[in-house]
Amino acid sequence: MxxxxxxxxxxxxxxxxxxxxxxAYTATVDIVWALLFAGLGLLYGSASxxxxxxxxxxxxxxxxxxxxxxxxxxxxxxxxxxxxxxGSSLTLVTLLVGVPTVAISAYLAGRSxxxxxxxxxxxxxxxxVAIVGIHVAARLGYWAPVSALIxxxxxxxxxxxxxxxxxxxxxxxxxxxxxxVIHVYQRVDPDDARLSxxxxxxxxxxxxxxxxxxxxxxxxxxxxIIQHVLLLLPAIxxxxxAGSARHAVVASIAVAAAASTAGTAAAxxxxxxxxxxxGLVLLLLTGAAxxxxxx
Amino acid sequence: xxxxxxxxxxxxxxxVAAGGATILSVEKASLQGPGIVQLLGPNGAGxxxxxxxxxxxxxxxxxxxxxxxxxxxxxxxxxxxxxYMPQDAPSKTSGFPVTPRELLNAALRLRGEExxxxxxLEAVGLDKEYWDTPLDGLSGGSRQKVFLxxxxxxxxxxxxxxxxxxxxxxxxxLRAAEIVAREAESALxxxxxxxxxxxxxxxxxxxxxxxxxxxxAGTPSEVMRLEVxxxxxxxxxxxxxxHLHIREGH
Numbered sequence: 339m340x341x342x343x344x345x346x347x348x349x350x351x352x353x354x355x356x357x358x359x360x361x362a363y364t365a366t367v368d369i370v371w372a373l374l375f376a377g378l379g380l381l382y383g384s385a386s387x388x389x390x391x392x393x394x395x396x397x398x399x400x401x402x403x404x405x406x407x408x409x410x411x412x413x414x415x416x417x418x419x420x421x422x423x424x425g426s427s428l429t430l431v432t433l434l435v436g437v438p439t440v441a442i443s444a445y446l447a448g449r450s451x452x453x454x455x456x457x458x459x460x461x462x463x464x465x466x467v468a469i470v471g472i473h474v475a476a477r478l479g480y481w482a483p484v485s486a487l488i489x490x491x492x493x494x495x496x497x498x499x500x501x502x503x504x505x506x507x508x509x510x511x512x513x514x515x516x517x518x519v520i521h522v523y524q525r526v527d528p529d530d531a532r533l534s535x536x537x538x539x540x541x542x543x544x545x546x547x548x549x550x551x552x553x554x555x556x557x558x559x560x561x562x563i564i565q566h567v568l569l570l571l572p573a574i575x576x577x578x579x580a581g582s583a584r585h586a587v588v589a590s591i592a593v594a595a596a597a598s599t600a601g602t603a604a605a606x607x608x609x610x611x612x613x614x615x616x617g618l619v620l621l622l623l624t625g626a627a628x629x630x631x632x633x
Numbered sequence: 634x635x636x637x638x639x640x641x642x643x644x645x646x647x648x649v650a651a652g653g654a655t656i657l658s659v660e661k662a663s664l665q666g667p668g669i670v671q672l673l674g675p676n677g678a679g680x681x682x683x684x685x686x687x688x689x690x691x692x693x694x695x696x697x698x699x700x701x702x703x704x705x706x707x708x709x710x711x712x713x714x715x716x717y718m719p720q721d722a723p724s725k726t727s728g729f730p731v732t733p734r735e736l737l738n739a740a741l742r743l744r745g746e747e748x749x750x751x752x753x754l755e756a757v758g759l760d761k762e763y764w765d766t767p768l769d770g771l772s773g774g775s776r777q778k779v780f781l782x783x784x785x786x787x788x789x790x791x792x793x794x795x796x797x798x799x800x801x802x803x804x805x806x807l808r809a810a811e812i813v814a815r816e817a818e819s820a821l822x823x824x825x826x827x828x829x830x831x832x833x834x835x836x837x838x839x840x841x842x843x844x845x846x847x848x849x850a851g852t853p854s855e856v857m858r859l860e861v862x863x864x865x866x867x868x869x870x871x872x873x874x875x876h877l878h879i880r881e882g883h
Contacts, residue, residue, distance in 0.1 A: 391729045522731040523739035526768070529690055529719060530783070533712030534743035573729070581767055583731040 410468025490561030666821025
């Protein structure tokens, strides 16, 4: 019978094989989609591990809503500015509005003693602004792809966007793998992190940046609905499979990549939006991980 | 790392407030090392607050100097000289897999320092099989050993230990106390404990706290007297086998 590490190695190998299979199938249909969803898996796997390691569950709740709000008013802002709406321009405006919103809400919720109240208030505001923005944009006749905002539309990303997502995914993966123990340490013993004199605010900014990118930057591609799931489940599955922080970040990325690529392939095969396939595969993988016995 | 020829703590007009009320008030105190200083007192006496103030972690007014450097409310300055083991070590959880070996390496990496992680884990008596086990899977006692190891690993001239033995079994307590005593040959160790006898043979000074104030300070023979301890602990002090003990439950 293989040892704990041996079992973990087999599990990761199985996830990589699943990713390769999904990637290969998707590439036969559309190479851009294959690149896009591989990068997406890397990004969400890294963000999920980082958020879990730091105990930033409140940010996982807040960031997709910041993305929803920013994306909800992006068509209106573009229309009022007299600019044409396209996948790139929508993403750009969403980033310009959404990233500062994530940063500010993270700061306010993080500093507040009544965090739940701040998060609840922000969720109410973000949903309201998003709905009003979409409604007014539609009344004024501006193009607002609501279904993309809800369920995602990979067609809004071109080859360049897919390449950028893949490259950022690699950077996020490397950052998560090399810094994860520092993030866990900051959570476990914040007093000692302060005593260390280390510039921990750099890691604070980095983790918020990664979460902002995967939510605000990708909301038109993934859709709002799947974002919470993609941020939460990979780390939950990884925590069950792995026995150390370094193994957990590898597992989180492997689970997210497998769900993203195999889920997209499955979605293509049955002709549903990729978000649906990704959600289903992620759910199955997480269920399997929870059922598996950790060493 | 640090430049401290003789470990020392000097306190002047220290005040720590919470919720509008003063929870710690120390006019003047001077602790010189190396050696062990024990802080005694019932719950709420101010032991933890005093340790946190020395580490620069409590918002305070007045002056706390460690190794001649003012560190009041400045953990970054204090951290050059101070290692601090928190009271809640046995209940610390990560919610994400992290092993004792990883935690200790992270403590060193944050400081850009090097140390022998394995030898300190062995010294505190953490079984080797737990070195690579997730923290959340360890018992409270094992977690306490991990944080004791982390604190001693940093090799600081001033070491603050808040209830370092509370979750340990008797055998582990003796072993941990031996290590702390050995460390006190070169460092000033301030220990908050409800089990003062454990380190009594190595203790230079006992500081008795009550209601956020120092009510008595002196050598063990001066402080560990029934009439002195009863002023703070009341009827909870009992004499057993020629030693004074403070009953659990205070």
